[in-house]
Structures are given as C-alpha cells and as structure tokens.
Amino acid sequence: MTIHDIPILAEGSISELEQALRGRLVRATDPDYDAARAIWNGAHDRYPALIVRATGAADVIRALEFARSEELSVAVRGGGHSIPGHSSVDGGLVIDLSPMQGIQVDPQRRIARAQPGVTWSSFDHETQAFGLATTGGLISSTGIAGLTLGGGIGWLMRKHGLAADNLRAADVVTAEGHVVRASAGENPELLWGLRGGGGNFGVVTSFEFQLHPVGPMVTAGAVFYPGDRAGDVLRAHRDWAATAPDELTTLVNLLTGPPAPLLPEAWHGRPLVAVIGMHVGSPDAAERDLQPLREIATPVADLFGPMPYVAMQSLVDPLWGPGAHSYMKAGYLRGLDDQAIDALVAQYASVTSPKTEIHIQHMGGAVARVAPDATAVGERSAPYILNVVASTFTRDGYDEAVDWAQATHAAVAPALTGSTYVNFLSSEGDERVRAAYGPAYDRLVALKDEYDPTNMFSLNQNVPPSGA
Ligand SMILES: Cc1cc2nc3c(=O)[nH]c(=O)nc-3n(C[C@H](O)[C@H](O)[C@H](O)COP(=O)(O)OP(=O)(O)OC[C@H]3O[C@@H](n4cnc5c(N)ncnc54)[C@H](O)[C@@H]3O)c2cc1C
Secondary structure, eight states: OOGGGSOOOOHHHHHHHHHHOSSEEEETTSTTHHHHHOOSOTTOOOOOSEEEEOOSHHHHHHHHHHHHHHTOOEEEESSSOOTTOTTOOTTSEEEEOTTOOOEEEETTTTEEEEOTTOBHHHHHHHHHTTTEEOOOOSSTTSBHHHHHHHOOOOTTHHHHOOTGGGEEEEEEEOTTSOEEEESSSSSHHHHHHHTTSGGGSOEEEEEEEEOEEOOSEEEEEEEEEEGGGHHHHHHHHHHHHTTOOTTEEEEEEEEEOOSOTTSOGGGTTSEEEEEEEEEOSOHHHHHHHHHHHHOSSOOSEEOOEEEEHHHHHTTTGGGGOTTSEEEEEEEEESOOOHHHHHHHHHHHTTOSOTTOEEEEEEOOTHHHHSOTTSSSOSOOOOSEEEEEEEEESSSTTHHHHHHHHHHHHHHTGGGBOSOOOGGGOOSOOHHHHHHHHGGGHHHHHHHHHHHOTTOSOOSSSOOOOTTO
C-alpha cells in the first residue's frame, strides 16, 4: 500500500474526533505523518488512515468509538517493538499510547503503576531511585506494555519470574469502550489473560507491577569467545546450567563482532560467541557463579564486572536501534543435545547478514516454578528458548536472512518442543499461535468471547473469538 491508497473518510467525522480528543490526531497530510507512522521494525512500512496520540483512557474510548463507526482496523501501539509490525496498520487507525508516560512508585508497598507508553528505560529510571526493579526487557527502548502482555523475558526472570508474573493489576478499555479493572479481587480471569495473552482483550491504560529490591549495582556484562569455540561454549553452558543459581540469568549469543569499542578492533566483523548475563546476588557469589562461564576458552573480551542495573539494562541498546529490517524465528528447546549444538554451529557458519544473531536464552528458576495454569503463558518448563534473529540494515538481503532463519530453526527441529514464545512470533499463522498458548488456548478463547466477541483487537498474535 502507498499513501495514495488510504481510504477517504468524511471530513466532518474526522473533525469531530479531533475535537473530542485531548491528544493529537495525526493525518496523512500532516508534516510529521511519516515519523508518527514509523515503528521499530523497518521491514513494515504501513500507511494508517489516522493516528490518535492518546493522552489517557478518554482518548482511547473516543478512538475505539470512531474506529467502530467507520469500520476501521485498529492497531494498538505501546513501545512500537512488535516484530510482525502489529503496532501499525494499512488504512486503519493507530492508537498510539506513547504520550502516556506516567510512572508512580510506592516504595513502601514495593509497587509501581505505569502508563502504557512507558519503555523499560523510563520504568527502570524511576524504580531504581528506590533500589527496586521488576523483570523487564533486554533492550531498554522496548515498551512495558507489549512485553508484559506477551509474557516478558528479562535478566531478572530466573529470580523474580516473567514480567507478566509481576503484573498485579491493570486498567483496561474494552472493545465496547468500558473501563474495567483486572486484579486478584476484580475480574481475576481478565488478569489471568493479560498475563501472557497479549493485546487480545482491550487497551491497557495502566499497569501495576510488583517490585523487588535489586541493585543499584549488579554483576553483569558479557564474555566473548572466538566463533570457532561456539560448540564448546554451548556444551559448557549446558553442563553448567543444571546447577545455575536463580540469581543468574544468561544467554548464549552467536553473533558477528559489531564495530563497538568494547571489542578489540581485530574482532570486528568476525564470528564470535558470547555469554551475556546478570547476577543479582552478592559480589562474592557472582564471582563464584560466573567463573565457570568465563574460563571456557581464552576470551576475546571479558566484560563481566560490577555495574549499575540500569547500565546493564541498556548495554546493547546502540546495536538494536529502530529502522533495521528484522524477523524472528523462535521456539522452546527441550534441551541442548550435541546434535542441536552441532546444527546451530554449522548453520551460523553460513549466516547471510552480519546483523543476524542466534540467541539461546536460559529459562528455568522462578519462571518454571509458577503453576502452568496461573497465567496465560503457554510454556514454562523448557530449559531454553532459541531465538533466531534475522536482521539486515536495509531491505537488501532481508529475504535471504529470513530464509536462513527458517532453515536454522528447521535444522534443530528434533530438539524443539513445538511451543514458542508469543512475543518472539513473526506472522506465522494460527497454528503457531495455538502452539504458543498450548493448554491456555481454549481458556483464552472463552475470555475473548467475553471481552472482544467481534475481534476488534485482531492485530496481535490473535486468539479469535469462537464465533469468528
Ligand atoms: C529490539 C527488541 C528487543 C526485544 N527484547 C525482548 C526481551 O528482552 N524480552 C521479551 O520478552 N521480548 C523482547 N522483545 C519482544 C517484545 O516483547 C515484543 O515485541 C513486544 O510486543 C513489544 O512491546 P511494545 O509495547 O514495545 O510493542 P508494540 O509494537 O507497541 O506492541 C506490540 C503489541 O502489544 C499489544 N499492545 C501494546 N500496548 C498495548 C496496550 N496498552 N494494551 C493492549 N495491547 C497492547 C498490541 O497487540 C501490539 O500490537 C524484543 C523486541 C525487540 C524489537
């Protein structure tokens, strides 16, 4: 679609909407339309008819009313990091929540309330002022909204659970424009669904999180080894992982050395394998627990050490800025057997883009101790999740990178559980969404029937209502 294909709407009804909003309405003719429609993933170039920059629940209600009466598709945007580009829509209405930036911390009760435009960078900034934090994303520009609603993997998860496990309550504008609260005491089934069920049930206008004492200093960073040691590093990590403490969350990363000052220049552009992680225990315990991961081979660079929690939360942000063309192919691993390790190593030898990476994220700990039916998260028992992140700087080479990611995923198929993580899904079809939700799927359909029977919120990893 191009800008010329945007459906023409009656000027009268657009003006009415504009006057009813406290926030701004952005139209295709506005000078900042291109900036307002852009999302993180450059692979998706969409042309919405209108963008409502919402300042509160009232604007969300108005926007939904308008979309219903004009029969427009609705995209909901928090931090804009959706990999399949669900936070924009050709010819429809975007509800952009990024102006909603409020954060309130109650240090006594260890609770934070945050609005849906907040990113982890702002959230951590406010909560760390009190030495508190909750599990957030690995890149600080990701939105708290989409990440939490889909589950939420991060450096604190083995100690404190997923982001969704720390979601205590939420305010939601439903498809009908009603405001409902979801908490343990009010609409608990809705809270269950928001903990992993994504944006299927309404627009969340406020999130309430449980916080934990963290930092402000932690032991974190990464150790980089030559790429030809990738098999040794994966095997060593596997053998070590069985006894890893909850305080330590790690990720093994197969990558091409970025031109970053933290790496010796000789390794820029060459294959590397890194163990990245954060330890939230005492410095002595961190030193002891990290040691086996730092002596697998002779490191290219060992950057583990004490650092502020907020520094680790944004450590690799510069490598993951907006605009690159990106695609993820992910799946939970039932284990890392030698065959899977050999397949990953062999595949990375033929990687097509220097921006493409393989992430093998260690799960377990507190994530695995939450009862399977306590939240809508579909899988908690797998020891690892594999995420093949295909990425190119521009459109050039993107299709080839996607093909390579799919081939890599296929190469380790025998080790995959068949389930995957909702927030790492690309546009992969209904069956993959079902597989991601697993045993939670039917309960999510029942909740969808109750809160969104016409599937107004369909631009997500969609759980259609039973009547669809
Ligand atoms: C660079 C990068 C790093 C990432 N790192 C991690 C990571 O460390 N851990 C992890 O778990 N995931 C990670 N992800 C995946 C990420 O969790 C998802 O892409 C997530 O959906 C992004 O949330 P967002 O608010 O930024 O995105 P958006 O694109 O704004 O939202 C994504 C979807 O969430 C829903 N949504 C957003 N806001 C609301 C709301 N207020 N109410 C209802 N529905 C809403 C909508 O369906 C929307 O389409 C990463 C993604 C990227 C691109």
